[in-house]
Amino acid sequence: MKFLLVEDNPDLAAAVCVRLQLDGHTIDHAGTISDAIAFSEIGDYDLILLDIMLPDGDGRSFLKQHRDQKRDTPVIVLTARSQVSDRISMLDLGADDYVTKPFDHEELQARCRAVLRRKAGAAQTVLQLADVTFNPVAGHVTVCGKAVSLRNRELRLLELLFNAPGQIFPKQKLVDRLFSYDEDVSANAIEVYIARLRKHLEGSALKITTLRGLGYRLDHG
Amino acid sequence: MKFLLVEDNPDLAAAVCVRLQLDGHTIDHAGTISDAIAFSEIGDYDLILLDIMLPDGDGRSFLKQHRDQKRDTPVIVLTARSQVSDRISMLDLGADDYVTKPFDHEELQARCRAVLRRKAGAAQTVLQLADVTFNPVAGHVTVCGKAVSLRNRELRLLELLFNAPGQIFPKQKLVDRLFSYDEDVSANAIEVYIARLRKHLEGSALKITTLRGLGYRLDHG
DNA sequence: AAGAACCTGTCACAGACCTGTCACGCGATG
DNA sequence: CATCGCGTGACAGGTCTGTGACAGGTTCTT
Numbered sequence: 148m149k150f151l152l153v154e155d156n157p158d159l160a161a162a163v164c165v166r167l168q169l170d171g172h173t174i175d176h177a178g179t180i181s182d183a184i185a186f187s188e189i190g191d192y193d194l195i196l197l198d199i200m201l202p203d204g205d206g207r208s209f210l211k212q213h214r215d216q217k218r219d220t221p222v223i224v225l226t227a228r229s230q231v232s233d234r235i236s237m238l239d240l241g242a243d244d245y246v247t248k249p250f251d252h253e254e255l256q257a258r259c260r261a262v263l264r265r266k267a268g269a270a271q272t273v274l275q276l277a278d279v280t281f282n283p284v285a286g287h288v289t290v291c292g293k294a295v296s297l298r299n300r301e302l303r304l305l306e307l308l309f310n311a312p313g314q315i316f317p318k319q320k321l322v323d324r325l326f327s328y329d330e331d332v333s334a335n336a337i338e339v340y341i342a343r344l345r346k347h348l349e350g351s352a353l354k355i356t357t358l359r360g361l362g363y364r365l366d367h368g
Numbered sequence: 369m370k371f372l373l374v375e376d377n378p379d380l381a382a383a384v385c386v387r388l389q390l391d392g393h394t395i396d397h398a399g400t401i402s403d404a405i406a407f408s409e410i411g412d413y414d415l416i417l418l419d420i421m422l423p424d425g426d427g428r429s430f431l432k433q434h435r436d437q438k439r440d441t442p443v444i445v446l447t448a449r450s451q452v453s454d455r456i457s458m459l460d461l462g463a464d465d466y467v468t469k470p471f472d473h474e475e476l477q478a479r480c481r482a483v484l485r486r487k488a489g490a491a492q493t494v495l496q497l498a499d500v501t502f503n504p505v506a507g508h509v510t511v512c513g514k515a516v517s518l519r520n521r522e523l524r525l526l527e528l529l530f531n532a533p534g535q536i537f538p539k540q541k542l543v544d545r546l547f548s549y550d551e552d553v554s555a556n557a558i559e560v561y562i563a564r565l566r567k568h569l570e571g572s573a574l575k576i577t578t579l580r581g582l583g584y585r586l587d588h589g
Numbered sequence: 590a591a592g593a594a595c596c597t598g599t600c601a602c603a604g605a606c607c608t609g610t611c612a613c614g615c616g617a618t619g
Numbered sequence: 620c621a622t623c624g625c626g627t628g629a630c631a632g633g634t635c636t637g638t639g640a641c642a643g644g645t646t647c648t649t
Binding site for chain 2: 158159161162163165166168169251252253313314315358359360361364
């Protein structure tokens, strides 16, 4: 597969490039929007990884331009945690998925695979587990067919769990992923959010199981 | 497994080495970045444990160089809690995980296992011995097809035994692995946990055999 | 600008759940 | 027979979680 990575932080870019290459992909790297546009006009990419904050402008403008040209190359947006609330506008512009920094490489890999798979089937970005559907890009959740509105943090927590159902998430890991490093939050916050999420999931076959001393796990009954 | 430990504090390094060796791994130890680079060019490591603060530079430069050489040996970064903001850049540079100091050996062990497992591929996550399956990531155990819920310590004990069936575990070794240094626990605790585990395994072909005066062993009948 | 409506993270507290110890019985050992 | 190591049931103390209430912040309305 041939990817285009648009990212201005050279270290991060290098690391991502290397890892994706090790996965057997070909990567071109653009550090600015104008480079990205140039690349995307010439190269025939299977997937574009797009950072939002770029020196010569907002990644969104690239995305918009990209879509205006009626290209259907899928785009995964790389965003810092604090920019996550921009979710909606990204969806409007046609991003296929997004990954928040910092990310495990494994996570990125998984997203890439998922997006490519979806593109092959041309389906929407809606994940489903038991009787719960989750559209991470739009932030839409339905439980037993009924739309449920979650708040920002609840969404992000659900997203984490949803991406690895059946896996144990230690509380500390959830803290790390849900909050940025400079906000130090008590672990109790996670308990509270788990409780809130559970309330929203009531009536569904999805359960958040507590493993004392180990963490939480999303199970579909 | 063969590990490279890059750590300049000799006491900490020695402690980590000893414990990892007890776990059956081979460890090389580098105290500086230049040593680390030399080692990593020759040795074929399964995992690298990397301290960030080193006398001749920043662990980051090692990490960067490591990735530039397109090696995919997984790297776990050891950071002090105060260096929290560094974790970000570490993940950005391609580290696979991080552990904050001071850490329990158990925690380090767990991270190592997780990273190695990931690298090995997702297929192996469910281990099976006789009629017992064990999924360490999910914390799931089934005996004769039936799910059994184990608690924290029981799980960890089972994991130890499961990873080396047929091997004799002296009681003291189990104490060392299951508890951290500062909790001093009577050996009887192990007896109790063995008993509890046995109860959970009832009906299965897996047996925990007592070798009087020597230790315990997991046997599949 | 003032006010309303939300979101968020913390607190305090109760209760559930774990844990390691003890005491005692048993069989093995020598 | 005297010891010693081990297995167990019961227990008390702690630890971990779940929750309702709340105060400080934000965002949206008016």
